[in-house]
């Protein structure tokens with residue numbers, strides 16, 4: 001095991017499956033020590049054992065339910081006290097894909113707690129030390145459903161919409177520092193979240209499903225390019241630029257102090 005790892009420690013939430021487990025593997029390969037967060041201890045333990053033995057790095061597991069205030073605070077406290085952290089990937093997420101009236105309040109709150117509150121409070125926990133050191137990387141995993149809603153995704157899309165705007169806000173806050181904040185909007189990827197959400201992957205249009213490894217590698221390639229916003233599956237960069245441009249123009253167009261003419265003229 002390496003002493004004083006130069007890469008520092010990467011924290012990956014939701015590392016027990018899907019994108020998080022692949023992030024953990026790719027970051028171990030890059031030489032980071034790891035802190036892995038999720039509820040399923042057995043999965044984290046076997047991943048940690050494999051990564052320590054394959055890559056000679058140190059892995060610490062934080063078994064926690066990020067939907068519970070007490071567990072979330074324990075993880076946040078751990079992050080606040082660990083000055084070796086150089087990278088945090090807020091990846092943990094959950095989804096229930098049904099209409100709002102058919103989604104229990106418990107499930108709706110779980111989505112808000114894990115997808116919004118945990119991501120926000122763990123960002124809160126890490127940013128002060130990044131600012132103090134004037135370095136660090138924060139990656140927030142949103143979704144294409146952060147800018148699009150389906151009849152079955154009102155709550156999930158709402159939570160991911162938060163991640164999009166919150167992360168853009170953080171990017172504005174850290175402008176001029178050496179802190180990098182990357183917003184990621186994956187589209188359909190072959191992970192367990194679809195089963196969790198009530199839609200098996202087999203029910204989806206197969207040509208739209210990205211391999212988990214491909215998605216993670218694209219995200220890390222985006223990171224290496226210094227991207228602020230990464231859309232792993234969008235081939236046409238013009239679409240991304242046009243969307244960002246329209247968003248800014250709409251904002252500028254709203255700063256008029258006057259009701260729009262269509263509301264004042266008969």
Ligand SMILES: NC(=O)C1=CN([C@@H]2O[C@H](COP(=O)(O)OP(=O)(O)OC[C@H]3O[C@@H](n4cnc5c(N)ncnc54)[C@H](OP(=O)(O)O)[C@@H]3O)[C@@H](O)[C@H]2O)C=CC1
Pocket residue numbers: 013014015016017018019020037038039040041043064065066067068091092093094095114141142143144185186187188189190191192193194196
């Ligand atoms: N797959 C896709 O099509 C897309 C996924 N995303 C986003 O990617 C991220 C990763 O999801 P993905 O890999 O796809 O799905 P997975 O279901 O495979 O992974 C989700 C991870 O989040 C963890 N998690 C869920 N709930 C909690 C909780 N209460 N406390 C702690 N950890 C929790 C799970 O661990 P455990 O159950 O052990 O706690 C698991 O490790 C999510 O934010 C998701 O919204 C975005 C767009 C598309």
Ligand SMILES: CC(=O)[C@H](N)C(=O)O
Pocket residue numbers: 095097142143144145153156186187188193194197
């Ligand atoms: C709908 C989902 O659950 C998926 N994770 C997505 O963000 O597309």
